[in-house]
Amino acid sequence: MTKTPFNTMIHAPNRLQICALLESTKELEFHIIKEQLDVSDSVLSKHLKILEDADYIRIIKKTEFTRQRTWLSLTSLGRKAFKSHLEELKRIVGKI
Amino acid sequence: MNNEKETINKEEAAATLKSLASFKRDATKSFRMPLLLIMLISLSYSLIIFSFGMSEHGNMWGLGVLIGGAAFFIFIAFSVYTFRLLGIKVSVFPKGKKRIINELVLAVIFGVILIAGREFRVLGFEFSPHIAALIAGGLLAYLLYKYPTGEYMTMEKKND
Numbered sequence: 001m002t003k004t005p006f007n008t009m010i011h012a013p014n015r016l017q018i019c020a021l022l023e024s025t026k027e028l029e030f031h032i033i034k035e036q037l038d039v040s041d042s043v044l045s046k047h048l049k050i051l052e053d054a055d056y057i058r059i060i061k062k063t064e065f066t067r068q069r070t071w072l073s074l075t076s077l078g079r080k081a082f083k084s085h086l087e088e089l090k091r092i093v094g095k096i
Numbered sequence: 097m098n099n100e101k102e103t104i105n106k107e108e109a110a111a112t113l114k115s116l117a118s119f120k121r122d123a124t125k126s127f128r129m130p131l132l133l134i135m136l137i138s139l140s141y142s143l144i145i146f147s148f149g150m151s152e153h154g155n156m157w158g159l160g161v162l163i164g165g166a167a168f169f170i171f172i173a174f175s176v177y178t179f180r181l182l183g184i185k186v187s188v189f190p191k192g193k194k195r196i197i198n199e200l201v202l203a204v205i206f207g208v209i210l211i212a213g214r215e216f217r218v219l220g221f222e223f224s225p226h227i228a229a230l231i232a233g234g235l236l237a238y239l240l241y242k243y244p245t246g247e248y249m250t251m252e253k254k255n256d
Contacts, residue, residue, distance in 0.1 A: 017116070021120075021123055026188075029182075036119075036126070083192075089112055089113050
């Protein structure tokens with residue numbers, strides 16, 4: 001059975017948006033993604049856990065300027081997976 | 097687990113792409129630098145281009161290059177630091193072949209403007225440093241405003 005490039009894990013709307021945001025930058029803080037997605041902490045945490053378990057994102061917690069900050073970034077596997085999924089969507093639409 | 101629903105239909109895929117592009121466009125706006133900072137960065141860069149075009153042995157325009165360069169790097173460092181405080185770490189080096197090629201093309205364009213400004217002045221066109229500074233500063237301001245995350249080629253303009 002050949003592996004399909006359509007990634008159901010990434011395709012969930014919130015996770016797709018998370019990957020799209022992280023693709024544009026090196027790292028983003030948790031609250032930035034939360035603001036952009038307009039979801040609660042628990043909803044976002046759930047999606048991030050799924051992506052982290054798949055090794056698509058990296059979550060780093062640091063204390064900076066006496067404040068606990070949670071930084072998120074796409075792994076190279078995550079970037080590839082996101083890019084492949086976008087290409088698959090474009091292929092379905094007929095753009096490539 | 098990834099193969100639960102292997103694909104979607106064309107309309108759903110198109111709607112997804114359109115929604116994602118719209119989301120990214122809105123998100124990108126929040127990653128944009130303040131206009132004042134964009135102007136300061138562009139002006140300092142214009143000063144570099146202009147000063148380089150005007151510099152000769154025995155004149156002080158070399159100092160303009162140094163001042164422009166220092167100001168440029170200070171403003172860039174300030175913007176990177178500010179973004180970091182806000183929770184955004186920008187990519188200094190582009191990722192992906194397409195982005196790297198795009199950045200190289202831009203580097204060549206800016207390099208050509210820098211050299212052309214000076215070389216045309218040597219050939220007798222007195223205002224070439226002025227024009228080069230205007231073009232380079234304007235182009236940089238445009239890129240910083242329109243594409244703050246650097247995704248000027250990869251974002252789709254039309255999704256239909």
